[in-house]
Amino acid sequence: MITVFGSINMDLIATSERLPKPGETVMGSSFTTAAGGKGANQALAARRAGAIVRMAGAVGDDRLGSQALALLADAAVDLNGVRSAAEATGTAHILVDNDGENVIVVVPGANGTVTEEDAKRTVSSMSRGDYLMLQFEVPNDAIEAALVSARQKGVISFANIAPFSAEAKRLGAKADILVANETEFDLFIGKGELSDEAREASMRALHAESGQTIIVTLGADGVVAIRKNELYRAAGLVIEPIDTVGAGDTFCGYLAASLDAGFGFKDALRRAAVAGSLACLKPGAQPSIPFSSAVEAEI
Template identity: 35%
Template structure:
């Protein structure tokens, strides 16, 4: 089975603690529970696409340790080709996550092996990119590696998606290689300096990025849904109302849902509607990769929800 999507990015073990509320500065709280679960934006997005039935490959690095082995196993269980996950002398990346009773979170990432992913490593896995129709990246790997991978993917004629997290300034030559940018509102603010508190400001942020090379953008807005902006026009999509217990992988699930449906239909708006459904299922479950739904689970959840 040929690869349809390639995800290039981070693989982390998520060390999660649950608290009644998020702590303030200098405050100590007692946690109700803790867990160690596979995560990382790259791994989550690859798992999300794979679990939705799309032939997906992951390119990244893990340490030669127990966490690395667990991360590879989790991807394989999600149907992801892990031949592009390479060993590193650095320890496997970790994320420290604090989640409150409303599902809100604070996340601190320790990159580890993720920052050992080089441009030369991307060249070694070029054959996976050549097979794919679509390539997905985030920014939890070295920036120069992400920039090189985007350039290579475009040179090979692939559709590219960039989830600019963690957020940073993006140069025009980088944005020119991005077919679809998927930031959340905080990331859009960091990238453009414009706080997207209304539709006019969303359009202003999109116009700024369009001048620099990216013409199409989906801004995820949490419980407010998302905004699809293309060619100066904006369309809002409402979020499905659910009781959120953990929003950790919501954005990754959204991207997975979008990619899976886009590869099936090549319809932007249908892909966004499906992405919203997948993310809605994810936030009703705890954990990152274990919360990501299959196509059957997305369908069953929304049929039962009416």
């Protein structure tokens, strides 16, 4: 079983021909809203991948809160771990250009009220060998409490170190499974932008020191990972992306669900990479997450 402890947002998405430079205003071509938040995205992805999923976090007692939970509820994600907060539901303000690239500003809202007690209560209901998925859009104290509780209980912790920060670097080192994109991993290592060879060498060195499973997504170049002293690679699909928002969350959800279902690590990586590619073919974070049938058809 998978429990996701993390953020729940509504995404406010504007598209334009190109992204504005600092201080510049550009005209947009469309606007839409979609349920999002890295935690909720990963929960929905894991559920669409076939896992039994529980979501834990907080939303505001407002219209956006019910909208943010709608797709999770429709997918039969267990929402008993989601509580109502006095703060407004979190929002993500997303700009997307014609090439599918994006910039995002996240306003935490209710996500900022998630506490250490929430974390401990969430993990207390889990069983040894379950997967706990974490991201960094809720307070760091709560994430640390979740990691410590998971280690004590034998729960497998799966940390996606996004958005990246110094605390994400510190706490990510405590997780059993670490997932980052190439930029985040290079920041995690603290050596500036790395070549492919240097990145692999850094992954090997970190794995030898920590024993962590380390996974680095590479966009169009797929994914590279190290687990139990073995290096793995997996390719996604060759696509023309429409919107890359949520692709990383889709990858994470599918990977955790595949591991939870007993897939071999190599097959789980490939399944997750394909799912992440498919998520780039539709706009929005949660609406773009593919169902398992679509993923299996491409493998």
